Amino acid sequence: MLIEHQPYYKAMDKEVEVFAHCFKNNLSVLLKGPTGTGKTRFVEYMAHQLGVPLITVACHEETSATDLTGRYILKGAETVWQDGPLTRAVREGCIIYLDEIAEARPDVIVAIHSLTDHRRQLFLDKVPEEINATDSFMLVASYNPGYQKGFKELKPSTRQRFVSIAFDYPATKAEQEIVEQESGIDTSDSKKLVKIASKIRNLNELGLMETVSTRLIVDTAKLIKSGLPKRLSVEVGMIQPLSDDEETLTALKDLADLMI
Amino acid sequence: MELDQVLFKKLLVFLKKWREKPSKGEIPKTIHLTDINSRLTFIARALTGENIDIVAAENEGGWKNITFYLPSSFSLLPSLEENLHFYIFRVVYLCIQKEENLNWKLQRANQSIQDSRKKAEEAAPIILNKIALEYPSLMEFYLSIKPHFSNEQNPSFWIYGKFMTERDVLENGHGDFNDQNNLKKDSLHPSTELKSKPVEEVEVISVDKKTQEDFVMTHNFEKVETIEEFTGVWRGFDGDDSLKEDADALNEVNLKHLVRTDEAAHSIYQADFRDLANIAESADTEEDRCVTYKEWDFSQKKYKSNYCKVFLKNIGGGSLDYAKKCLAENAKNLNALRRKFAQIHQKRRMVKKLPDGESIDLDSLVEWYADLKSGRTPSDDIYLSKRKKEADLAILFLMDLSLSTDSYADGNRILDVEKQAVILFGEVLSEYDVDFAVGGFYSKTRNNCAYHLLKKFGENWESGKRRLSVVEPQGYTRIGPALRHSQSLIEQHDARQKWIILLSDGKPNDYDKYEGRYGIADVKQALREMHERHISTYAIAIESIARFYLPQMFGQNHYNILSHPDMMVSSLASFYRRINFS
């Protein structure tokens, strides 16, 4: 899919440059960082900047290599091969974005191996066919470290196949700007929302709870913008999504009420 | 008991009853700190970003290092709502006061309580300014309650608190006072722990020459203030009212002036109400094998090598009745767990592309057909089977056997819930041929940490179930050495995935200052050592103070706090699902 309008993306550091150079040098990129820190938005922005179509795959527990490369399907009395998203990207020279790659089954990692080194080839063993990647093909994956230590980690040998860019929640000022840009609320409100978020992030650092992503703040701001009362917006947009525990929720509401 | 003591007690009980009688038709407006402590702790931690603990103050309270002291109950404002809000106000106030570092600086300034209150009031404008700026609604609240605190009955120190000396006794070094022979044998086994009335600053009147450290009494005051659920302890005494009365009498003891002797100070307020300690104590023989482990000292940022002695205990005897009864009583839970396991394993063990099997694999069949059509020889391996694959997994359950597991949550004794969890999970794991071990631990100072290997890896489950029936709560909770010993056991296992699961109330403590930040830091360090060796860890606790301790040690996603023991099964199952899919 070609991205027509330039998405809004506020650069945090030198990530735009890094990404552009990786593209030029046919290197794969791994975006590391917690959810809602703008990784997806960044890839969309870069795809637009580079003028390359983007294919996004959200990986989950059941995502297998077949889902990416393709499978035979029955068509009438015939069986026909159908390319998966990865195969299409390789053939047509797109950027493929594998979101949350650590969630996928291990055979996915095996399937992309030959694409992440000098070969830049995809091997379809079922057809069988060997496809050389078109020049503008680029593999981008995202990964949320920390959140699943011991459960689902990316092996060091896999990580070594990527250039890595770290994402984190933006600094206060930048985050306010993003919230204002994305929702259209005014500065005094965006300030308050970002402040509440920063306090909740303190709790996250102490391991007490899920964290508030920029995404949640933006969503809350949108609710406020469209006219829902502020406290209610904060409660449903920023607090309820974080926990199901009564006591925790009460404390978070106390906290938000102090600030808005 | 001496006559004067008896009289004192009688008088006290009388006064107490008289005092507590609520007048008719009155709407309750008192807020008790214990009821909102964890709510306030959340707020304090969010605002400061530090692991603040909130404890009851003698009176108005203040802050000291990472502890906030607040009144143990409050009812001076006209409504319940306002009294609750008062607490929130005080917490925010203290957060800012701490941020501005407004407190006594000197170690032992010769300040009187009047000075401390005066200083606090003088500092108020700075704090209130910030409140007005950052929390305008709170400022409105302050202005609305201010008029209430301007007379003798309601002095203003309730709003502003008092200055305290910053030094936190807990953070000071800790010595080797804990040599076992220094302590009278009996006092090592406190059989009950009462929550005594709070005391935040203790003057020590030293009768011996040791003035170098005040950790004995420190230790005590921390313990008496934080043992949350002592309800279980009352259980042994049905019908005996004297306990409550003793407790009242003890509560009246003013802990502010302590006399220190060489005896363990906690015998002062931990009276011998019960004699649980002797159970299994006879097993403490010299034959127990002993290993030593290092311990992490966070203030020095280094290990103390060979610091903890872990005695490996062997328990014999025990019967299968306990486990049988447990399994029978939990038949429903057991079946639920079995079903969940069946689901998990079904997925895991599905093997495709076999020359024969129970059913046909559609994907392979489509390929077979495609090959045929395109003139190639199709592979006949088109079957599915639920073959048994060896689970490449070893689990060690580490059970906290300390006295705090003798308390009750929802009518269930914590240790029984722990045992129940291990028995149910163990039962199903053994049915699925997953190798596991069970260890149990308690401690009485670093020189005497006990580790029961209740089931070894590879050993049959029957013997494990027998041993489980015997263990009873005792001692304290020195988690570090227990983890390190567990690590040494599981390390020898050749499974690819290794997990240690800690079942406890989550709070490290031991008689010789293994608590507060020190204990937590050591546990964290022990966990770090394990992760380096690719051993994963997980903790499960019944709702309690664990909420504030487990996250600090285990990190997010690596602990589960159950609000009810019934959640144990689903929690174990979802944990197991997670390890199986990784």
Ligand SMILES: Nc1ncnc2c1ncn2[C@@H]1O[C@H](COP(=O)(O)OP(=O)(O)O)[C@@H](O)[C@H]1O
């Ligand atoms: N740097 C940024 N520039 C613009 N918007 C951002 C930025 N960071 C976060 N956002 C906002 O947060 C939302 C979530 O970001 P997203 O890219 O979906 O996060 P991720 O892919 O990391 O989970 C976006 O829709 C956008 O509104």
Ligand SMILES: [Mg+2]
């Ligand atoms: Mg304990």
